[in-house]
Amino acid sequence: MIPYKTIIRLDKKSCTPIYIQLCNQLVQLIKCGVLPPSSKLPGTRWMSDTLRIHRKTVIAAYDELVTQGWTEVSPARGTFVNSLLPIVEQRPIPGEKRTGEALRIQQASGFPFVHRRHLDNTDASFPEEGMIVFDDGIPDSRIAPIEEIAREYRNVVRKSYNRKHLSYGSVYGNRELREALTDYLNDTRGLHTTPENVLITRGSQMGIYLSARLLLGQGGTVVVGETNYRSANKVFIESGGKLERIRVDECGIVTDDVEQICRSRKISAVYVTSHHHHPTTVTLSANRRMHLLELSKKYHFAIVEDDYDYDFHYSNAPILPLASSDSGGNVIYIGALCKIVAPAIRVGYMVAPRDFTDEASRLRRVIDRQGDPLLELTLAHMIRDGEIQRHSKKALKIYHERRNLFCSLLRQKLHRYFDFQVPEGGMAVWVRLRGNYSWNKIKEEALKNGLQIGGSCGDENDPIEPPYPGTRMGFASLNTDEIREALARLEKTMEHIGKLS
Ligand SMILES: Cc1ncc(COP(=O)(O)O)c(C=O)c1O
The missing domain is CATH 3.90.1150.10 (Aspartate Aminotransferase, domain 1)
Structure with missing residues (x-):
């Protein structure tokens, strides 16, 4: 006889009704092979006496088991585990809160999958106390304007006409934010863009990913600095691209190296953190900027300009991005509010020629249907009000x-x-x-x-x-x-x- 009294633990304080708790625990016994197909469940009177619960509760649990297909009732004989269920080898009942055991972490999957070695070392965890x-x-998240964001977010959700933003919206991102960003980028960074060229992303990282997938899909080559933002390199490899590393000196990436490569073979893109090269922090010089733009036009490659920290320049006014002088439609300009506000505010943007933005939006849709329209609207208002600035x-x-x-x-x-x-x-x-x-x-x-x-x-x-x-x-x-x-x-x-x- 199964020791139901010790195995079944019912928690009267739980918000799950007792009859559901009983039903679920009996299901566990069936799944673990403790109650094999065709085995008989104890009578409801016995069960209610043993577990000290009302008989109606047991009847409700047994009814639920029948409804779910775990058991069947044989008139005048009792309740039996469904005879059509597969026979499983008996194994221990999984540790559950009710037994006081710690929940077990399933360490290894029971199916094969591709281990992407190039994505190793990307773990981020909170440091220990005192570290x-x-x-x-x-950025320092402690100074983030979180009160202001919360206030504006509340204002946004309070307006009943904003409720529509709780539904599915544009995959390009919230229109008001695209408009506000367009004005902001045109005013502060010398861009000449329109909302149609702006795709809202979940941060710069997504912008890099979408660009890489579209540019390198057929095994294209991307030119990067010999030192480079490592996560971008991982994205490029993940996207099937080949990295071609060039020198970096005190004036940024050496564009003569780009030219030399272009003379002998086709490249798809150059990735550049022009404002402050990542990791060495140097600024790409004016003549190299002009040179790179010329090369991109001549050899028809894309410049993926990751302007991740444009807002933080101390010595003089920030230098205008390459995107501000792009006349050939060669620059994909990527930025985010994550560095201005806080990394957890996952709102960024990609500014690119319209056909590219359209394609990127279609690609984005298959991995992330849309961003967070209410947060995007909140940030749009905060840009318009000058709060972010x-x-x-x-x-x-x-x-x-x-x-x-x-x-x-x-x-x-x-x-x-x-x-x-x-x-x-x-x-x-x-x-x-x-x-x-x-x-x-x-x-x-x-x-x-x-x-x-x-x-x-x-x-x-x-x-x-x-x-x-x-x-x-x-x-x-x-x-x-x-x-x-x-x-x-x-x-x-x-x-x-x-x-x-
Ligand atoms: C150079 C560079 N690009 C992109 C990113 C990604 O930033 P985001 O948080 O906007 O996705 C980072 C993050 O540190 C970065 O350093």
């Missing part, structure tokens, strides 16, 4: 101070170990090693001192990237106390490593 993180250069100015001032503090302390305390240039903009410093140290070792030791160095660096375990000579240390997301503490921890780490070597 300070040098990230890749991301005000926040961006405020953040610029804060990050400028943080950059200055970070760089002066890094120079004062750690110049023996590190070499760097003060970045003109962006949210990270590109730091190179002076001595014969290993970044992996530094990372490992730093962790012991409560410092996580998480920026793009020479990770010897990266499946596709050769180790880079430097790493990015993000300063924008740390306040001044945290910067001081982080650099003190780094100093301690380096002194320890110095003694070892």
Whole structure:
């Protein structure tokens, strides 16, 4: 006899009715082979006495089992497990809350799938309590205008005529945001675009992905810097593209290298972070910008301009993007509000010739039917009201101070170990090693001192990237106390490593 009294645990405080709990647990017993096909269930009176519940509750559970097809009733004989169910080998009943056991994580899938090795090392997790993180250069979410967003979002949803945005909408994104962004980009970045050229994405990353899929689908070549934004490289490989790496110096990617490649073979695209090269932070010089545009026209390739941190330039006015001088329809301009507002606000944009935007919208539709229209409308209003611009100015001032503090302390305390240039903009410093140290070792030791160095660096375990000579240390997301503490921890780490070597 099955020990129903100990196996079945009913929780009277649960919001699931008792009869459903009983039914579900009997189903588990059937699925685990404890109750095989054609076996008889105890009578309802016995079950109600044993489990100390009302008989009507047991009857309701048994009725439910019949309705779901797990059992069948034989008149005058009782209730039996459906004889047509397959016989399964008896196995333990899975651990459930009711038995007090921890839920088991299913570690391995019971089916084959393609493991994409080039996508390894993309994990992001929250740091442990007390750990300070040098990230890749991301904004400080603590200063994000979240109250303002919440207020405007509430205003938007309160208006009954905005309820239509709860339904499916345009795959291009909210029209008002496309219009607001068009004016904003034309005013601030010298673009000459229209809402028809704008596709709203879930951040720059999606813009890069859509562009890569459309440009490289047939195994095309994309030219990238020998140091490059690693996630973009992963996207290009994922999209079937071939990476052609060219030199990067203090003026950005070397466009003569692009020309040399074009003379001998066809390329589909050049990916460029023109404002501040990722990871080294240098700005693409004016003559190289003009050269690259000329080449794109002559050799008919696309320039994927990822302008991820346009708003953060400290030394002088930001330099206008390549897209502002594109007369041949060769530039796909990608940006986002994720860096101005906060990474979790997944709203970005792609600005491109209309035929390309149309195609990208069709591709986007098959992976993500649409974005978040209410959030998009909220942001449209905040751009129109100048709220986003005000926040961006405020953040610029804060990050400028943080950059200055970070760089002066890094120079004062750690110049023996590190070499760097003060970045003109962006949210990270590109730091190179002076001595014969290993970044992996530094990372490992730093962790012991409560410092996580998480920026793009020479990770010897990266499946596709050769180790880079430097790493990015993000300063924008740390306040001044945290910067001081982080650099003190780094100093301690380096002194320890110095003694070892
Ligand atoms: C160069 C570069 N491009 C694109 C992205 C992706 O940004 P988003 O959060 O807008 O998708 C990042 C993120 O750090 C980045 O550094």
